[in-house]
Amino acid sequence: MAATAVFGRRARRPRQRLAWGSPSVYFVALLLIGAMLAPVVYIILGGFRTNAQITTDPAGWPSPWKIENYADVLTGGTFWRQVFNSTLVAVFTTLGVVILGLMTSFIIARYRFRGRGAMYSLFAAGLMFPLTVAITPLYILIKNLGLMNTLPGVILPQIGFGIPMTIIILVPFVRAIPDEIQEAASIDGCGRLGFFWRMVLPLAMPGVITVGILTFIQSWNGYLLPLFILNREETFTLPLGVQAFASQYSVDTAKVLAFTSLSMIPALVFFSLFQRRIVGGLTGAVKG
Amino acid sequence: MSETQHESVRLAPDPSPGLTKVGGDTPVVSPPAGRRRVRKGIGWPARLEIALMTGPTLIVFLSFVILPVAMAAYYGFFSWQGYGPAEDFVGFRNYLLIFEDSTFLAALRHNGVIVVLSLLLQGPAAILLALLLNRQIRGQTLIRVLIFVPYVISEVVVGTGWSLMLHGDGVVNAILGKIGLGWLQSEWLSDPKIAIWTLMGILTWKYIGFAVILFLAGLQGIPEELTEAAAIDGASYWQIQRRITLPLLGPTIRIWAFLSMIGALQLFDLVYIIWGQYIADTAGTSTMATYMVANGRTAGEYGYGNAVAVVLFLISLVAALIYQRFILRRDTEGAITGGRR
Numbered sequence: 331m332a333a334t335a336v337f338g339r340r341a342r343r344p345r346q347r348l349a350w351g352s353p354s355v356y357f358v359a360l361l362l363i364g365a366m367l368a369p370v371v372y373i374i375l376g377g378f379r380t381n382a383q384i385t386t387d388p389a390g391w392p393s394p395w396k397i398e399n400y401a402d403v404l405t406g407g408t409f410w411r412q413v414f415n416s417t418l419v420a421v422f423t424t425l426g427v428v429i430l431g432l433m434t435s436f437i438i439a440r441y442r443f444r445g446r447g448a449m450y451s452l453f454a455a456g457l458m459f460p461l462t463v464a465i466t467p468l469y470i471l472i473k474n475l476g477l478m479n480t481l482p483g484v485i486l487p488q489i490g491f492g493i494p495m496t497i498i499i500l501v502p503f504v505r506a507i508p509d510e511i512q513e514a515a516s517i518d519g520c521g522r523l524g525f526f527w528r529m530v531l532p533l534a535m536p537g538v539i540t541v542g543i544l545t546f547i548q549s550w551n552g553y554l555l556p557l558f559i560l561n562r563e564e565t566f567t568l569p570l571g572v573q574a575f576a577s578q579y580s581v582d583t584a585k586v587l588a589f590t591s592l593s594m595i596p597a598l599v600f601f602s603l604f605q606r607r608i609v610g611g612l613t614g615a616v617k618g
Numbered sequence: 619m620s621e622t623q624h625e626s627v628r629l630a631p632d633p634s635p636g637l638t639k640v641g642g643d644t645p646v647v648s649p650p651a652g653r654r655r656v657r658k659g660i661g662w663p664a665r666l667e668i669a670l671m672t673g674p675t676l677i678v679f680l681s682f683v684i685l686p687v688a689m690a691a692y693y694g695f696f697s698w699q700g701y702g703p704a705e706d707f708v709g710f711r712n713y714l715l716i717f718e719d720s721t722f723l724a725a726l727r728h729n730g731v732i733v734v735l736s737l738l739l740q741g742p743a744a745i746l747l748a749l750l751l752n753r754q755i756r757g758q759t760l761i762r763v764l765i766f767v768p769y770v771i772s773e774v775v776v777g778t779g780w781s782l783m784l785h786g787d788g789v790v791n792a793i794l795g796k797i798g799l800g801w802l803q804s805e806w807l808s809d810p811k812i813a814i815w816t817l818m819g820i821l822t823w824k825y826i827g828f829a830v831i832l833f834l835a836g837l838q839g840i841p842e843e844l845t846e847a848a849a850i851d852g853a854s855y856w857q858i859q860r861r862i863t864l865p866l867l868g869p870t871i872r873i874w875a876f877l878s879m880i881g882a883l884q885l886f887d888l889v890y891i892i893w894g895q896y897i898a899d900t901a902g903t904s905t906m907a908t909y910m911v912a913n914g915r916t917a918g919e920y921g922y923g924n925a926v927a928v929v930l931f932l933i934s935l936v937a938a939l940i941y942q943r944f945i946l947r948r949d950t951e952g953a954i955t956g957g958r959r
Contacts, residue, residue, distance in 0.1 A: 456683050
């Protein structure tokens with residue numbers, strides 16, 4: 331269960347101080363890290379070069395270092411508008427997924443009613459409906475709703491597709507809250523909704539944060555849905571923006587590299603802030 | 619199947635109707651005398667809460683997930699250009715056309731190759747790396763974070779970056795020339811013999827971190843006592859890994875293989891970004907999803923595109939069900955296709 335997996339990580343026994351161990355292990359680890367990071371470093375460094383430098387020696391170091399590419403991107407309005415759009419979409423998607431998912435998980439985990447099992451199965455089956463399959467009719471649906479080229483047109487479907495995984499992760503969390511807590515709250519005059527608000531919400535917070543971070547990053551990186559729904563440039567999110575920029579300035583490689591590396595930064599910062607939870611949450615979620 | 623346990627009857631009324639215990643084997647509110655099975659004794663306030671707290675979720679989920687899938691199944695039977703009502707009912711003609719189109723069959727074959735290569739390349743590599751990183755070394759946390767970086771970067775950035783690096787005059791060929799491996803220089807993206815391997819390389823780079831993290835988590839769940847006991851009995855390192863670690867890592871490997879397979883069948887973003895919608899065909903990297911977009915929305919044939927979506931869905935579903943039935947069965951007990959908890 332996701333809950334035990336996530337809780338379990340905390341309970342790991344403290345590791346005793348280690349000897350350094352075999353150098354060959356470090357060598358392979360270094361090679362691996364090098365292979366993983368070299369392309370990222372290349373993209374960032376490339377932004378500090380000129381096109382002439384890149385053409386004459388694609389594999390060279392920046393000499394001299396140029397900040398014009400980055401400065402151009404950062405002072406133009408396009409980049410910031412796309413950051414703003416991406417942020418709006420990601421924040422509202424995350425809020426929607428977390429709020430709706432937690433409420434529904436609470437009901438499924440702690441209310442007994444006819445159709446509860448069916449409801450859970452319905453959401454769990456949603457895992458089998460990937461966005462890729464639904465995208466063409468979704469586009470038609472959004473068009474009929476008049477939501478083309480609007481951010482809600484991206485946010486609402488993203489919430490829908492985020493809900494199954496959220497419920498799968500959160501139901502065990504809510505179920506794991508001991509009954510004694512609920513009874514105690516009830517004796518103290520706390521109704522069911524008060525229990526939800528004062529007990530379930532704080533106690534399920536680790537799961538909520540994990541789900542929230544995963545949803546945020548997924549939304550931030552989302553490509554297919556914005557590609558279909560957002561056709562006007564002022565509504566572009568960052569991934570669409572990167573692609574549009576890359577084709578618009580296809581001869582200006584250095585500038586494309588600068589734009590690309592700037593667009594990586596928010597996800598990387600977000601990831602480094604929450605890496606422990608993301609790595610833990612992913613493994614917990616998948617171990618299901 | 620979950621309804622059976624609701625049928626039991628108990629004597630005292632529940633102090634908090636509608637709320638149940640964790641285990642699910644709690645007694646159930648009894649039906650008042652005279653009326654049979656009155657909705658398990660849930661009061662109106664509880665029903666209202668259920669409606670208010672699941673209603674919005676159900677509406678969003680049904681409208682934006684279930685409805686589009688149903689629409690795809692419906693429009694797949696029409697020849698329809700995306701505006702006005704769909705009137706030109708063509709039965710199964712779209713589906714016949716799909717399986718007669720050699721472009722689609724090629725895309726399907728590419729998907730198959732990607733599934734197999736992902737499992738054969740990424741799986742063993744990720745297991746070896748996880749075994750390696752699971753040894754007690756310093757900086758383990760840092761290593762984990764760093765190998766996970768490509769997974770966090772968006773597909774668009776990955777695609778844009780790699781296509782700049784891999785094109786004819788790009789940095790990869792330049793480095794090969796510099797270190798004396800000039801004979802290896804190639805048209806990585808456009809040569810049909812090479813492109814699918816290039817794609818596999820990029821996919822491995824992007825997603826292997828995820829597999830390694832998963833396997834590391836699995837490895838840490840294996841009790842040290844087992845490997846210690848085997849070591850005392852004189853087992854070598856590799857014997858221990860093969861006879862003890864790998865079998866115990868089985869469930870994690872099977873879940874990863876499932877996710878990898880479904881992901882490979884539905885691959886879209888990276889191919890579409892790097893190869894565009896038309897070049898992918900000639901470079902031999904097109905997938906069912908890129909075929910769907912190119913021949914559906916881009917061509918303005920929405921009925922046909924929906925039929926492709928249905929085929930893509932059915933292929934994934936059948937693959938998932940077969941996999942679950944024969945391989946995942948003992949691990950998950952239907953957690954993905956709708957078990958109860």
